[in-house]
Amino acid sequence: MLAIIGLAPVVLLTLFRVNAATAFLALALGNVLATFAGDAIIDALRGILPPATAASDATVRLVILWLPVVLVLFFMAKTIGRKQRLINLLPAIGVGVLGLLLTVPLLTISAQIAIGQSALWQWITDYQALIVIIAAIASILLLRMRAPLPEHGKHGH
Numbered sequence: 355m356l357a358i359i360g361l362a363p364v365v366l367l368t369l370f371r372v373n374a375a376t377a378f379l380a381l382a383l384g385n386v387l388a389t390f391a392g393d394a395i396i397d398a399l400r401g402i403l404p405p406a407t408a409a410s411d412a413t414v415r416l417v418i419l420w421l422p423v424v425l426v427l428f429f430m431a432k433t434i435g436r437k438q439r440l441i442n443l444l445p446a447i448g449v450g451v452l453g454l455l456l457t458v459p460l461l462t463i464s465a466q467i468a469i470g471q472s473a474l475w476q477w478i479t480d481y482q483a484l485i486v487i488i489a490a491i492a493s494i495l496l497l498r499m500r501a502p503l504p505e506h507g508k509h510g511h
Contacts, residue, residue, distance in 0.1 A: 355465065356474055359457050360450040363423065367446040370431040374445035375493035377430075380422035381449055385456050388418040412460045419456055423449065445496050448489020455482055 367374045387395075392415050396403075403410055434442045455478065458469050469475050478485065 356454060356469060356472060360454045363449040363453055364443070364446045366427055367449065368439060368443065370427055371434045371436070371439065371442075372427055372430050373433045373496065374442045374449055375496040376433070377423050377426045377449045378445050378452065378489060378493040380426040381419070381452055381456070384419040384422040387422070388415045388456075388460075392418055409462060412462070415460050416457065419460065420453070423453075441496060441499070444492040445489060448485070448492060451478060451485050452489060454478060455486070 363377065366372075367377055395418060396411055396414050399414065403414070454475075458466060458475070461469070
């Protein structure tokens with residue numbers, strides 16, 4: 355389960371050539387939305403969703419968390435050139451690992467226990483601060499490396 359959650363964003367961002375720095379920021383946005391607006395969104399969906407359960411609330415929070423990343427995946431496809439895929443890999447891995455760190459607490463208790471016993475999960479949680487800092491720096495540097503947009507009026511007709 356860790357591999358699916360952690361590697362799916364890396365694979366999708368690479369295949370669709372999406373700027374992983376933007377996806378990293380979108381995941382952070384999803385976390386902010388899930389944290390600060392999750393309860394209000396769940397309350398607004400009460401008439402549509404089945405009766406409130408821990409699983410349904412967690413599912414809504416997972417959708418809120420990942421929806422900005424999915425939207426970035428579709429709206430920003432092919433924003434990275436083929437030669438930039440390698441540079442894009444570090445922020446993409448950051449999206450995967452940050453996604454793990456934010457997703458696992460929203461899973462069912464049994465899934466959390468199963469994942470918590472994994473040596474990989476223990477390593478990720480032991481080094482989570484360093485991992486997130488490196489991913490954030492890589493994302494900021496990748497954003498900085500983007501070519502500036504051409505200014506209008508400077509081109510000859």
